[in-house]
Amino acid sequence: MKHIALYAATLVLLVLAQSHVSMAVTCAPTQLAPCASAISSSSSPSRLCCTKLQQQKPCLCKYIKNPSLRNYVTSPNAKKVARICRVAVPKC
Numbered sequence: 001m002k003h004i005a006l007y008a009a010t011l012v013l014l015v016l017a018q019s020h021v022s023m024a025v026t027c028a029p030t031q032l033a034p035c036a037s038a039i040s041s042s043s044s045p046s047r048l049c050c051t052k053l054q055q056q057k058p059c060l061c062k063y064i065k066n067p068s069l070r071n072y073v074t075s076p077n078a079k080k081v082a083r084i085c086r087v088a089v090p091k092c
Contacts, residue, residue, distance in 0.1 A: 027059035029069055038081045039072060050085035061092035 035049040045053075056063075063069040072078055073089065082089050 025055060025058050027056070027062055029056075029059075029063055029072070031056050032072075035078075035081055039075065039078045042077065042080075045081045045084055049081065050087075053082060053085045053087050057087055060087075061090050064090070064092045 031052050032049075034052050035045055037043055038045040038049055060073055063073045079089055
């Protein structure tokens, strides 16, 4: 019985590890659309905004290096949204 439980636990871990690998981030600034109102005003970010910001975290340097996107990531309101969502704005 112990062998079956160990086998099942190993199988679950392998499935979880593979699903984590297959969830690569696609850098798409449009994914941050739920944050637009919070960035353009002083309103609080929504839960969806924070989720999307967390998902796009690996892409923030790419956005900062893009002159047409830089202000949307480095503006005071954008930094405030990132701070509320507990996402560090990287120094690239």
